Amino acid sequence: MGKLATLTLLGASLAFLGQRFSAFRERMNASREVEPVELQHCHLIEKLENGSEDIDILPTGLAFISTGLKYPGMPDFAPDEPGRIFLMDLNEPAPKAQALKISDGFDTELFNPHGISTFINKEGTVYLYVVNHPHMESTVEIFKFEEQQRSLVHLKTIKHELLKSLNDIVVVGPEQFYATRDHYFTNFFLALLEMFLDPHWTYVVFYSPSEVKVVAKGFGSANGITVSRDQKYIYVADVTDKNIHVMEKQENWDLTQLKVIQLETLVDNLTVDPATGDILAGCHPNVLKLLNYDPKDPPGSEVLRIQNVLSDKPTVSTVYANNGSVLQGSSVASTYHGKILIGTVFHKALYCVL
Numbered sequence: 001m002g003k004l005a006t007l008t009l010l011g012a013s014l015a016f017l018g019q020r021f022s023a024f025r026e027r028m029n030a031s032r033e034v035e036p037v038e039l040q041h042c043h044l045i046e047k048l049e050n051g052s053e054d055i056d057i058l059p060t061g062l063a064f065i066s067t068g069l070k071y072p073g074m075p076d077f078a079p080d081e082p083g084r085i086f087l088m089d090l091n092e093p094a095p096k097a098q099a100l101k102i103s104d105g106f107d108t109e110l111f112n113p114h115g116i117s118t119f120i121n122k123e124g125t126v127y128l129y130v131v132n133h134p135h136m137e138s139t140v141e142i143f144k145f146e147e148q149q150r151s152l153v154h155l156k157t158i159k160h161e162l163l164k165s166l167n168d169i170v171v172v173g174p175e176q177f178y179a180t181r182d183h184y185f186t187n188f189f190l191a192l193l194e195m196f197l198d199p200h201w202t203y204v205v206f207y208s209p210s211e212v213k214v215v216a217k218g219f220g221s222a223n224g225i226t227v228s229r230d231q232k233y234i235y236v237a238d239v240t241d242k243n244i245h246v247m248e249k250q251e252n253w254d255l256t257q258l259k260v261i262q263l264e265t266l267v268d269n270l271t272v273d274p275a276t277g278d279i280l281a282g283c284h285p286n287v288l289k290l291l292n293y294d295p296k297d298p299p300g301s302e303v304l305r306i307q308n309v310l311s312d313k314p315t316v317s318t319v320y321a322n323n324g325s326v327l328q329g330s331s332v333a334s335t336y337h338g339k340i341l342i343g344t345v346f347h348k349a350l351y352c353v354l
């Protein structure tokens with residue numbers, strides 16, 4: 001190759017990489033600082049020090065909290081401690097977090113819980129579905145909740161070719177769920193490259209014992225997923241595209257996109273306010289601060305409320321925002337009777353009375 005051709009090629013490659021790098025910084029909100037929005041009556045929850053990535057509250061006010069997530073590239077303050085599921089009874093005047101016992105026969109040493117979802121069957125039995133990453137792989141664990149014993153009985157582990165790099169899950173029927181895949185590549189370095197090149201190869205999977213299929217695709221990084229109160233709509237957070245997809249559930253379980261709610265922050269897990277139907281989104285104001293963790297300039301926290309989700313103009317407001325001095329890396333917020341729990345990827349958890 002002639003010198004001129006070599007130089008041209010080199011110049012073009014550098015320009016491409018430079019452009020990709022600045023697009024990556026833009027996606028990560030690399031230069032964003034969050035404006036604080038405080039809530040009045042809050043305190044950090046005792047015993048929850050190593051993440052509370054996802055929270056699901058039953059209609060009775062019992063909250064399940066997944067803790068101790070180990071996720072490549074994210075900080076981890078207790079790398080040798082396995083993850084656990086905690087319970088809090090939000091009916092109590094001063095609710096305390098208590099770790100749930102897990103039945104024998106389940107490998108608790110390898111427990112690495114991520115997104116969770118509860119399901120109550122016709123008989124009133126409560127099931128907890130958990131995205132688990134033993135050895136950094138992805139499985140879905142089904143537990144039966146024993147309220148009196150404050151324990152989880154492990155029933156089943158689900159693995160499937162399409163259930164890889166899972167992030168969150170929402171159960172929509174007995175052994176039927178939707179789950180999000182947040183990366184296409186399972187290899188850490190290829191996943192990093194994917195973050196950089198942003199090919200939009202991630203998707204939502206529907207699972208039932210008789211059928212497993214991709215039902216929505218083309219997400220930058222599909223993350224939180226939940227269902228509307230009437231069970232007709234599925235909400236999916238695309239963390240790197242900073243938006244929420246409102247999808248309509250079809251009879252055959254396919255998802256049809258109705259609209260996209262564009263935000264300016266990186267959206268993690270979603271929950272629905274049982275009193276209003278609003279979406280509560282746990283968000284990362286600046287993901288570069290999460291990836292390059294520095295305790296002197298920590299990642300902040302941000303919780304958004306989206307009202308009138310199905311209308312032409314949903315309203316977005318900030319419920320809580322903090323620069324990391326109190327709470328770092330918020331991933332979820334869930335509410336019950338005027339109380340709110342805010343969880344994080346690797347840090348603490350906050351309880352507030354609204």
Ligand SMILES: [Ca+2]
Nearest residue numbers: 054115116168
């Ligand atoms: Ca969830």
Ligand SMILES: [Ca+2]
Nearest residue numbers: 223224268269
């Ligand atoms: Ca998540």
